[in-house]
Amino acid sequence: MRYCTPICKLKHVFSRNKLKLNIYRSMERKHTVGNGQRSIQSYLEQVQSTADAINLVDQATSSPDLFTFAFLINSPILNSFLSGLEYRKYLNLVRLFAYGTWEEYTSNQTSFPELNEAQATKLKQLTVITLAGREHRLKYSDLLSALDLENSRQIAQLIISCIYASLITARLDTQAQLVLVDAVIAGRDVVEKKDIERLKTVIDGWSMRCQDTMDQLSVEIRRVRHTTIKELKEVTEYNKTVESINQQLTKSIKVSSKSGSKDLDDSISDDHMDIDSSPASDAGFTKKRKQRTVS
Structure with missing residues (x-):
């Protein structure tokens, strides 16, 4: 039986629990993403004014559970309330979150409303999905410039948030300054x-x-x-x-055994015959013994 050390057992348990955790997270994300989209769709049905439409766009682009926006882009209700020039920025924002990147936002900020912290983080996560779909070896230097990040720590925090949100599976190689993408789990809208x-x-x-x-x-x-x-x-x-x-x-063993037994029997028989066939010698021995007694 193979001896398993306590450390080996711990590694086995950790690996098994890690697999269960990844499966659970994947199922949990599917559940929460579905709930997020259903929630936004329920709000969409209740939109009755431009203010409601703007509020809906803010909620959709800030939600941590929603990463596809085609249903909003194609919504007649949303398009009707945000068709005016002064509100066009919000439709642009939905399109940006549907298939745009952080670089597109920074290069033309006047076409979009100002982003809050949750929206900025989410747009960067969406940008990571796009970049990971194009290249599975992402350099830290490219991520710093594409996402306006200041250091490798911010890169790690962003990538880890994407992993925990089940958007991608990846590993951080800090020595080589690379993000090694294994798979892109979450997809983005395809419009063009x-x-x-x-x-x-x-x-x-x-x-x-x-x-x-x-x-x-x-x-x-x-x-x-x-x-x-x-x-x-x-x-x-x-x-x-x-x-x-x-x-x-x-x-061979059986033959040798039989042959040995026969030879032994023959030898014993010969010895008996020698003993029985020597009476003369016995008589001579007895005669000599009598002579010694007389003398």
Whole structure:
């Protein structure tokens, strides 16, 4: 039995609990995101004025559980109340959160209302989703410039918030100054045709990689199967050889045992015959003994 140290047990328990926690977080995020969208949709049905529409936009862009906004962009109610030039900024804000980035906001801030802290954080998280979808090795230097961050600590805080929100799965390599993205869990709205073409290219590339992986697995399966059959034949031949040798040894032992018993019986019989066939010597011995007694 393999001996497992307390540390090994702790690692096993931690790994198992970590897996359960990731599954729970993923399920929890799906639940909360669904609730967030349903909540905003319920508010959308109650919008009766421009002020209600502006308040709804603020809530949607500040909500930590909502990361898709196509249903707001396509809402006739919202578009009707925010169609005036003085309110166009709020529609622009919804489009920005749907498929824009932090850099687009900073380069044209006059086209959008001023962001509060929650909105700024959320837009940066959405920007991380976009960047991670394009490149799985994000340099700290690129993130600093793209997100207007001051140091690597702020990068770590932002990436960790994205991980805990189940937007991406990633690792921080502080020594190499890289964010290593494993997967992008949360998607963003696809509005423009160029985004659809880019998405198609990404999916086609992913499909080709999957096909290559399947081909490699098929080759490996055939190799393992061939090796297994070959080893099975070798084991069968070995067992037959061992069985044959065992049978020969068993026969030899039986033959040797019978031969030894017969020789021993013959030897004992010969000794008895020698003893019984020497009366003359016994008589001579008795005669000599009598002579010594007389004298």
